Amino acid sequence: MTKAELRIKYKEKRKNITASQKLKWDDLILINFQKIELSFINCVHTYLAAGEQNEIDTENILRYLKFINPEMLISVPKIDAVTGQLDHYIYDENLQMAINSFGIPEPLDGEKILPSAFDLILVPMLAFDSRGYRVGYGKGFYDKFLQGCRADVIKIGLSYFEPVDAIGDINEFDIPLNYCVTPQSIYQF
Structure with a gap:
């Protein structure tokens, strides 16, 4: 299947997840x-879940990461509408947030951080394949962002669903994940 076909299929599958299923699967x-060794991580970039997209909630994962390393810096993105790039802001209790036009919480302003600081990136996605390639929402924000990150950054996707065999239209701009975590498994690529 192509990315466009997978996008349609997995948006529909996500829409059909019940609230109780979502809570169970997030847990x-x-x-x-928690089975992935990440105690050496000092700086994390994460997406924040768009409620209307029924995305995996990253808040409990962030609490866990702060538990294993209280000094860890956590960063969240803000879409720069002019450049189509992501800006990154340190996420703490003082950061003022607002919902953007995509329904995603993002910072109003705050302390920026460069992508070169990231040791770990939690990557939003709709589907992934057996080689670690992902299907996002089709805007290319994370494809551009991942291309500018350090080669050794760990990229972890979170998915409610198991992988498809292959995504039919992978291209040179697609960056594979290192891991994908589902309710049933951990996939390492």
């Missing part, structure tokens, strides 16, 4: 996520 994803 199972956290349990599996």
Whole structure:
């Protein structure tokens, strides 16, 4: 299947997840996520879940990461509408947030951080394949962002669903994940 076909299919599958399924699956994803050795991580970039997209909630994962390393810096993105790039802001209790036009919480302003600081990136996605390639929402924000990150940055996707065999239209701009965590499994690529 192509990215466009997978996008349609997995948006529909996500829409059909019940609230109780979502809570259970978010907990199972956290349990599996905790099995990955990440105590050496000092700086994390994460997406924040768009509620209307039924995305995996990253808040419990962020609490866990702060538990294993209280000094860890956490960063969240803000879309720069002019450049189509992501800006990155340190995420703490003082950061003022607003919902953007995509329904995603993002910072109003704050202390910026450069992508070169990131040791770990939690990557939003709709689907992934057996080689670690992902299907995002089609805007290319994360494809551009990942291309500018350090080669050794760890990229982890979170998915409610198991992988497809292959995404039919992977190209040179697609960057594979290192891991994908589902309620049932941890995939390492």
